[in-house]
Amino acid sequence: MAKAGFIHCPSASEPDTAKCFFCLLELVGWEPNDDPWEEHTKRRTCDFLALPKHFDDLTMEEYYMLELTRLKTFIREVGNRTINAFEEEVAATRQRLVNYFGSGASLPAPPPVEDEPAGQEPGGSASGPKEPTTSEL
Numbered sequence: 001m002a003k004a005g006f007i008h009c010p011s012a013s014e015p016d017t018a019k020c021f022f023c024l025l026e027l028v029g030w031e032p033n034d035d036p037w038e039e040h041t042k043r044r045t046c047d048f049l050a051l052p053k054h055f056d057d058l059t060m061e062e063y064y065m066l067e068l069t070r071l072k073t074f075i076r077e078v079g080n081r082t083i084n085a086f087e088e089e090v091a092a093t094r095q096r097l098v099n100y101f102g103s104g105a106s107l108p109a110p111p112p113v114e115d116e117p118a119g120q121e122p123g124g125s126a127s128g129p130k131e132p133t134t135s136e137l
């Protein structure tokens with residue numbers, strides 16, 4: 001299991017959960033004859049499994065590039081989970097408001113999302129920090 005990147009992450013409901021340390025693929029319901037490498041590769045392209053050489057033979061530069069990819073994957077996964085949880089909460093809140101106030105047809109449409117303000121304030125924060133975009137991750 002470990003050679004295929006998996007770490008045992010049991011829970012009360014799924015005692016055989018295994019997660020790839022690199023691409024965060026989670027698999028449950030393992031059968032005795034399952035090949036972890038095969039189960040991993042057929043479900044997701046994983047840079048750890050695609051290494052052209054043994055992990056112990058990586059140069060320091062190759063290791064750092066691999067670690068960079070692993071961190072990008074981790075941040076993307078956590079960000080997507082956070083976004084999805086937020087969107088689910090927004091939908092549930094909207095539904096509660098519709099239920100509370102009656103028909104959704106009488107609710108006004110949400111205001112359009114505006115981009116940057118048209119004019120900059122004098123001495124504004126044009127050179128200040130900016131939010132990272134997902135394409136930078």
Ligand SMILES: [Zn+2]
Binds near residue numbers: 025
């Ligand atoms: Zn993986």
